[in-house]
Amino acid sequence: MHSSAKSTRIVRIEPTQGWxxxxxxxxxxxxxxxxxxxxxxxxxxxxxxxxxxxxIVLQPIIxxxxxxxxxxxxxxxxxxxxxxxxxxYTALLPWTLFQNACTFSSNSLVQQMPVIxxxxxxxxxxxxxxxxxxxxxxxxxFGFLLLLMLFYGFVPGWKVLFLPLxxxxxxxxxxxxxFCSAGLAVKYRDVNFVITYGLxxxxxxxxxxxxxxxxxxxxxxxxxxxxxxxxxxGFRWALIDTxxxxxxxxxxxxxxxxxxxxxxxxxxxxxxxxxxxxx
Numbered sequence: 001m002h003s004s005a006k007s008t009r010i011v012r013i014e015p016t017q018g019w020x021x022x023x024x025x026x027x028x029x030x031x032x033x034x035x036x037x038x039x040x041x042x043x044x045x046x047x048x049x050x051x052x053x054x055x056i057v058l059q060p061i062i063x064x065x066x067x068x069x070x071x072x073x074x075x076x077x078x079x080x081x082x083x084x085x086x087x088x089y090t091a092l093l094p095w096t097l098f099q100n101a102c103t104f105s106s107n108s109l110v111q112q113m114p115v116i117x118x119x120x121x122x123x124x125x126x127x128x129x130x131x132x133x134x135x136x137x138x139x140x141x142f143g144f145l146l147l148l149m150l151f152y153g154f155v156p157g158w159k160v161l162f163l164p165l166x167x168x169x170x171x172x173x174x175x176x177x178x179f180c181s182a183g184l185a186v187k188y189r190d191v192n193f194v195i196t197y198g199l200x201x202x203x204x205x206x207x208x209x210x211x212x213x214x215x216x217x218x219x220x221x222x223x224x225x226x227x228x229x230x231x232x233x234g235f236r237w238a239l240i241d242t243x244x245x246x247x248x249x250x251x252x253x254x255x256x257x258x259x260x261x262x263x264x265x266x267x268x269x270x271x272x273x274x275x276x277x278x279x
Contacts, residue, residue, distance in 0.1 A: 026124075068088060093145060095203065101174035207223070
């Protein structure tokens with residue numbers, strides 16, 4: 001009889017230190033958990049709601065109707081020769097994804113308190129899964145946009161091939177904000193109020209309900225520093241051809257997004273050291 005010893009994997013949990021310990025390798029090791037957590041976020045999002053998944057399309061549709069009435073009918077803002085409902089809905093798609101991803105990822109650690117306090121796993125999974133779950137909502141709402149475009153006689157061209165790049169940019173920017181605020185929201189619960197009201201103000205500083213052509217020239221440079229400016233302009237360019245094509249001016253906002261994402265991960269990893277104690 002030969003006795004065989006079972007191999008045991010030892011996981012040592014230590015505080016992270018410096019820029020070289022962002023812990024991104026752990027995400028790959030726990031990729032199955034990330035996938036499971038994302039599915040859980042998707043299935044539980046509209047549980048115990050009377051309208052359930054119908055809210056996926058209701059949120060942008062209601063905003064489209066309100067914006068069309070206030071800005072299109074009453075204010076009579078120009079829509080570059082495109083029916084205003086399509087013009088504004090094209091911008092509401094990435095904006096709604098960004099807004100929901102930021103709001104829910106910022107509060108994700110607080111919401112997952114029962115799990116986080118009992119078992120160890122890379123905490124980065126929590127805001128990432130919360131953000132990725134909103135891509136499903138985006139895809140369903142995008143299907144409604146295609147129907148709306150066909151109703152008005154618009155057929156997307158080859159430029160739609162650029163949409164995945166703009167979608168990735170939106171998700172990266174939302175994750176950057178979510179990483180920065182999720183850890184702080186555990187310690188300071190009013191961070192979520194700052195995110196909520198900050199996003200409301202940010203929407204009016206982004207050409208969602210109006211055309212970028214209305215922005216005065218002296219302020220246009222500041223608008224172009226906003227990554228969402230380029231995302232929304234990119235969606236309108238790819239789908240309804242009412243905005244400028246991608247240009248070299250996007251380089252700075254792209255670099256800004258990348259820098260914010262790295263900084264956000266670093267701040268998140270620093271704040272997660274004491275997250276269980278605060279929860």
